[in-house]
Amino acid sequence: MDSPSIDPPVPSDARAQPRRLSPLLLGGATAIGLAIVAIVVVDRRIDALPKSHAADEFRIGLNAPFITTADVIVDKMVEVAKISSDDVVYDLGCGDGRLVITAALKYGCHGVGIDIEPERVAEAKANVKLHGVEDLVEIREQDVFMVDLSETDVVLMYLLPWMTKRLVPRFQEMPPGSRIVSHDFGIGDIKYIEPDSTYHVPLEDKSETHLVHRWTVPLDVPPPTTE
Template sequence: MPYVPTPKPVVDRMLELADVDETDVLYDLGSGDGRIVIRAARTHGARGVGIEIDPDLVKKARKNAKEAGVADLVEFRQGDLFEADISEATVVTLYLLPSVNQKLRPILFEQLSPGTPVVSHDFDMGRWAPDRTVDLEGDTVYRWTIPEEIPEDLDE
């Protein structure tokens, strides 16, 4: 998947929709240059973990975190988001293609606690209807909440 950074106003809206605060551990899957994780740490005091497959982007994200003064709150791991342990997350953010989101959905249901917000920039989760959808001048932000019980039509 090509790397396309999320615009800053969209990042802020994603964090707002997820109600991020200093008690959160935000995981950004496909974290790119680290902007969502870094912004969550800088503006909300949250801890964060970025998972990114591209080693050059991981290096860039680590450099950006250091420059932003939040290297003590965030970490960036190079790896495959389908193999990552995300069970510590209290918030998950995504900017991935719909096919990737849908492939990731069972992992989210398996690893995340009920009540965990999942927020995506521009792309939905197929049959899993969002709790909220916000349009931002050409960008869309979706928010879901991990349910207590996975609906049968979503557990494949």
């Protein structure tokens, strides 16, 4: 797991301060502390969701509320997705289209934004026009569970863990080497399929630190349990 590099304090005279923790131990303890804080914060965000969104996997239609990804997180997501102009990028649950529009603006890739809410689709289409990327980005009103990802190089998403877990068969149809990047949430529980990398990204006002996870296809999916 990547974590921000924190320069350990260097004692001016090591012999004068024999009880100080070694920089290695201090760095390790800091990383573990950050990871624990991040897990607690993400769990709290799930707890804060309306129950209809947080728990009901079998609800048809809108499955995650519209909560936007802050610009600094958007920038990190498209950066770690390693997008090239030849890539096809899908933004699952695109909301106002910010992820896929940013990807197209920065890297000149083609993209598709999918959302089930007509209001979001209208906003995203308006934003595509506003940013002049009509030739690169298409916005579709569609259920993410109906999407075909077999020709998709990059998925960007900010969806709930049960949703991303249900999308695993779709992800496995993506070409080998494709990237999946998620804001805050894992594919299912974060331990279900370990990401290649996790980045801790503070908001600009430093009020919160969010997570950005990246996986590479094919995913290392654990065998089903018999429970």
